[in-house]
Amino acid sequence: xxxxxxxxxAGAGAAPGAPRAFLEGGHALAEGAIxxxxxxxxxxxxxxxxxxxxxxARRMPQVGGVCINVEAEIEGINMVWGATGGGVRSMIASTTxxxxxMQESMSEMVLGRVPAVIVNMGRGQGDYFQxxxxxxxxxxxxxxxxxxxxxxxxxxxxxAFHLAEKWRHPVLIYGDFMLSHTSETVSFAPPPDTxxxxxxxxxxxxxxxxRKPRLLTSLGMRLKEDASAGAPAEIGPGGGHGGTDTTRPxxxxxxxxxxxxxxxxxxxxAWLDDAKMxxxxxxxxxxxxxxxxxxxxxxxxxxxxxxxxxLVPFPYETYADVGSRGIPxxxxxxxxxQMVQDVRLGVEGRAxxxxxxxxxxxxxxxxxxxxxxALHVLEKIREVYPRRNAA
Amino acid sequence: xxxxxAAEPSAPSTVTPGMEKVFTRSPxxxxxxxxxxPGCGEPNAVRVLMENIEEMGERENTVCxxxxxCYTAFAAxxxxxxxxxxxxxxxxQATGLKRxxxxxxxxxxxxxxxxxxxxxxEVIHAAARGEKITAICLNxxxxxxxxxxxxxxxxxxxxxxxxxxxxxPERHGYPIRLPEMLMGFEGVAYxxxxxxxxxxxxxKTKKLLRAALETQRRGLGFSLVEVVTMCPxxxxxxxxxxxxxxxxxxxxxxxxxxxxxxxxLTV
Numbered sequence: 295x296x297x298x299x300x301x302x303x304a305g306a307g308a309a310p311g312a313p314r315a316f317l318e319g320g321h322a323l324a325e326g327a328i329x330x331x332x333x334x335x336x337x338x339x340x341x342x343x344x345x346x347x348x349x350x351a352r353r354m355p356q357v358g359g360v361c362i363n364v365e366a367e368i369e370g371i372n373m374v375w376g377a378t379g380g381g382v383r384s385m386i387a388s389t390t391x392x393x394x395x396m397q398e399s400m401s402e403m404v405l406g407r408v409p410a411v412i413v414n415m416g417r418g419q420g421d422y423f424q425x426x427x428x429x430x431x432x433x434x435x436x437x438x439x440x441x442x443x444x445x446x447x448x449x450x451x452x453x454a455f456h457l458a459e460k461w462r463h464p465v466l467i468y469g470d471f472m473l474s475h476t477s478e479t480v481s482f483a484p485p486p487d488t489x490x491x492x493x494x495x496x497x498x499x500x501x502x503x504x505r506k507p508r509l510l511t512s513l514g515m516r517l518k519e520d521a522s523a524g525a526p527a528e529i530g531p532g533g534g535h536g537g538t539d540t541t542r543p544x545x546x547x548x549x550x551x552x553x554x555x556x557x558x559x560x561x562x563x564a565w566l567d568d569a570k571m572x573x574x575x576x577x578x579x580x581x582x583x584x585x586x587x588x589x590x591x592x593x594x595x596x597x598x599x600x601x602x603x604x605l606v607p608f609p610y611e612t613y614a615d616v617g618s619r620g621i622p623x624x625x626x627x628x629x630x631x632q633m634v635q636d637v638r639l640g641v642e643g644r645a646x647x648x649x650x651x652x653x654x655x656x657x658x659x660x661x662x663x664x665x666x667x668a669l670h671v672l673e674k675i676r677e678v679y680p681r682r683n684a685a
Numbered sequence: 686x687x688x689x690x691a692a693e694p695s696a697p698s699t700v701t702p703g704m705e706k707v708f709t710r711s712p713x714x715x716x717x718x719x720x721x722x723p724g725c726g727e728p729n730a731v732r733v734l735m736e737n738i739e740e741m742g743e744r745e746n747t748v749c750x751x752x753x754x755c756y757t758a759f760a761a762x763x764x765x766x767x768x769x770x771x772x773x774x775x776x777x778q779a780t781g782l783k784r785x786x787x788x789x790x791x792x793x794x795x796x797x798x799x800x801x802x803x804x805x806x807e808v809i810h811a812a813a814r815g816e817k818i819t820a821i822c823l824n825x826x827x828x829x830x831x832x833x834x835x836x837x838x839x840x841x842x843x844x845x846x847x848x849x850x851x852x853x854p855e856r857h858g859y860p861i862r863l864p865e866m867l868m869g870f871e872g873v874a875y876x877x878x879x880x881x882x883x884x885x886x887x888x889k890t891k892k893l894l895r896a897a898l899e900t901q902r903r904g905l906g907f908s909l910v911e912v913v914t915m916c917p918x919x920x921x922x923x924x925x926x927x928x929x930x931x932x933x934x935x936x937x938x939x940x941x942x943x944x945x946x947x948x949x950l951t952v
Contacts, residue, residue: 334785360784364777365810372774372807376750376781379768380789384781399771406769499766499782501746501789509760511769 298611301446301560301603312483319578320345320387320415320474322444323467324353326451327385327411329482333359334377334384336370338392341660342474343415346387367392371399371412378410379510381498383455387413390421394429400464401430405543406512407497409458411451412436413467415474418653418661419577422632425468426605433544435551436466437558438605440577444478446603449485456488461554462497468605470628471661473578514542555607562601563612565591569598571679572616575626575651576602576633579666583626586671595679605633613640620645624678626671627651628661650674711735713744713764720758724924726914726931727756727823729881731794733891734821735763737898738790747790750779752799755830756823759794773804776811779818790901792819798828801863802837808863812907815872819897820909822863826935827919834919837861840938844921864911864944874906876945880913880936882928892952893943899952906947913939 317325324346327335335354337347347363354361360377364370370386377384388396393414403410414421425438437457441450447469454465499510564584566572573590575583580601590597600616600623602609616623622645625634631649638647650671654663664670700706710717713735719728738747747765751757753772760767770778775793783791793800800808800822808820827845828834834847838860842851852860864876875897879890890912897908913935915927922930 334781336781362780362784366806368774369777369780369807369810372771372777373781373784375770376768376778376783377785378781379778380748380782380785382785384785399774402771499748499768500786501748502764502766503745507764507766509767509769511760511767513757513769 297557298559298561298609301562312481314479314481316477316479317444318345318475318477319444319447319469321349322478322480323413323441323447323451323469324349326448326482327455328353328357328359330383330452330455330484332383332385332411332451332455333357334374334382335359335386336362336364336373337387338364338367338370340389340392342417342471343387343389343392343413345474346413346415367395368399371396374410374412375399375403375408378408379497379499381495381500383411385411385413387415389414390416393421393424397429398431400428400436401432401434402512403464404434404436404547405432406510407462408464408510409462409497410464411454411458411467412464413469416468416470416661417659418470418655419579419628420630420632420653421468422576422605422627422629425466426608426636433548435547435606437461437463437554438466438468440468440603440605441473442562442578442580442601442603444473444476445480447473448480448482452484452488456492457558459492459495460490461550462493463550463554468577470577472666476578512543514539551607558604559607559609559611560603561609561612562603564599565596566598566600566616568596569616569621570596571675572598572600572621572623573626573671573675574600574602574623574637576605579626579628582666582668582671585668586675589668589672590675590679595675597675597679602633608636608640610636610640613637614642617641617644622646622648622678622680624648624650624675626674628654628663628666648678650678711739713739715762715764719762721755722918722924724915724917724927725755725829726825726881726916726927727759729887730823730890730912730914731756731759731763733887734894737891737895738765741895741898741902743790746788747792748782748786750775750782750791750793752793752795752804754796754799756794756796773799774807775799776804776807776816776818776820780811780814780816783816783818787817790898792821792898792901794821795823796829797822797824797826797838798836801861805837805861805863808909809867812867812870812873812909815906817901817904817906818908819901820907821894822909822911823914824911824939825914825916825919826860827916829916829919832919833921838939840934843934845919860938862939864909867909868944870907872907873909873945874947875900875908875950877943878911878913878939878941880931880941882913882915882931886941889941896943896946896950896952900947900950903950905950911939913941
């Protein structure tokens with residue numbers, strides 16, 4: 295059984311005396327990554343991840359790091375693979391379509407246990423399936439974090455690198471146009487849950503100085519010091535072909551995700567104790583949903599609120615609790631209905647689940663449409679609120 | 686090609702009096718055996734590569750980034766740190782690694798299918814950026830690991846399982862000569878093509894690889910060596926016929942020698 299933790303809400307990460315700045319979400323995330331020790335960044339310009347690239351192009355040289363404007367996202371993700379393999383905290387940000395291009399490498403980085411940080415500043419929220427399931431292959435799952443504010447973007451940058459190295463697993467951060475472009479005051483201090491000591495970096499392939507050589511691979515070769523498995527193994531007769539177990543990384547990944555789900559699931563909740571209905575949303579859209587729930591409560595509707603912060607592992611238990619009390623859940627997303635499937639898996643038929651979101655874009659198609667509005671969400675709440683049970 | 690452990694060259698104490706020991710396995714090769722086909726040329730290239738790294742004293746300063754092909758199995762044999770890359774992407778991965786560890790010797794080990802067919806964008810941009818890495822392409826003009834299919838370097842007339850009557854320009858286009866293609870790139874410092882189908886060719890290839898690695902060590906720019914290797918399995922000839930097939934069919938298309946060399950390089 296998982297322990298679902300509350301994620302600190304926006305602003306709560308601010309420590310007394312911590313450096314503060316007024317930054318838009320994309321820049322805040324980039325600076326958070328630098329403060330977390332990221333020293334290699336690459337990206338291909340694409341709105342709204344371009345802002346991360348622009349920020350890193352200015353900041354990385356100031357801190358002795360590397361920023362590369364790559365020629366394609368596929369090159370970028372593999373550069374991050376190489377730099378991470380060299381033992382340096384590394385990050386790439388892209389957008390929606392660019393993320394689709396990177397799926398092969400992302401899948402294999404999970405199987406090869408390459409602890410890089412990957413950011414999708416998406417166009418709207420239509421990449422929920424892409425981020426949580428992916429177009430990739432081979433029983434892989436990402437760890438997916440969805441910050442809801444500029445402060446949470448900062449905190450998430452620290453947390454992403456921490457989780458990546460803690461679990462030796464790539465971590466995906468999923469934001470959107472609105473998060474990237476909304477300016478807020480943020481402070482820079484590592485969240486308390488990122489201060490635990492980290493395991494030794496046994497994956498690092500930086501020239502075998504004073505040690506046996508290592509192989510960083512997703513192919514399940516059992517070799518040398520075996521950076522893949524973390525356990526010493528001998529060279530098989532005939533080399534890699536003789537010593538390969540290609541299913542091992544997949545089986546290990548599945549087992550690891552059970553462990554991750556048990557302790558890393560994080561969620562923001564409010565007003566669940568007396569709730570007659572629950573509204574749920576993720577990312578910055580969650581803030582509109584939370585405000586709409588507050589307005590609904592002012593009208594006498596007892597609306598609770600759930601915002602998953604970890605999309606993988608997903609807080610199924612939170613929805614199971616809500617469902618077991620027979621409380622209907624309304625899912626608001628800026629897409630055609632994707633997270634609603636996970637909500638239904640959590641509720642498991644014990645209560646009605648209403649999809650009240652829709653694809654709402656501006657003229658550019660980048661994702662700040664008219665329906666991303668608290669009053670619109672309030673109207674949708676009124677439509678599905680269970681009147682007969684209302685107090 | 687496989688040598689058994691029993692055939693390992695004698696230790697110095699057992700050298701017959703009056704005889705000079707002239708060859709031994711590089712200590713950077715983990716074993717005397719490999720899992721590749723009889724007659725394969727790739728082990729020859731990897732052997733002289735490892736000899737160079739040993740002679741340069743770079744054993745503890747080298748990282749190899751491997752592509753996907755038969756040679757991926759050499760990860761088990763090369764006594765240096767290795768990263769396996771996605772098919773075609775090794776030059777990008779090596780770029781990330783070299784940029785964060787600029788004092789390390791970083792080389793890619795790829796085939797023609799990996800570097801030229803699947804990943805030509807990665808190697809071209811790495812060359813254009815002048816990344817201080819060494820890209821090594823083992824070119825056997827076929828997808829050996831899949832059992833003999835056409836790559837971007839299969840020569841006109843070459844029969845493969847996907848060009849059953851032989852590669853024709855009309856239906857399959859022309860083979861790519863990558864080193865020649867990169868000649869005009871300012872970021873490229875060293876370009877060469879070697880062969881391993883004769884003892885002299887193996888010896889020369891060792892020198893070409895050494896020059897490429899020295900180019901990197903001195904920070905002069907991007908270096909690339911294409912080594913033409915035998916693939917009797919993928920060419921549908923016997924192991925013994927491999928060198929002759931290579932001489933007659935591949936080398937006219939892929940002439941060996943240095944194409945570009947830094948003036949300051951004396952190796």
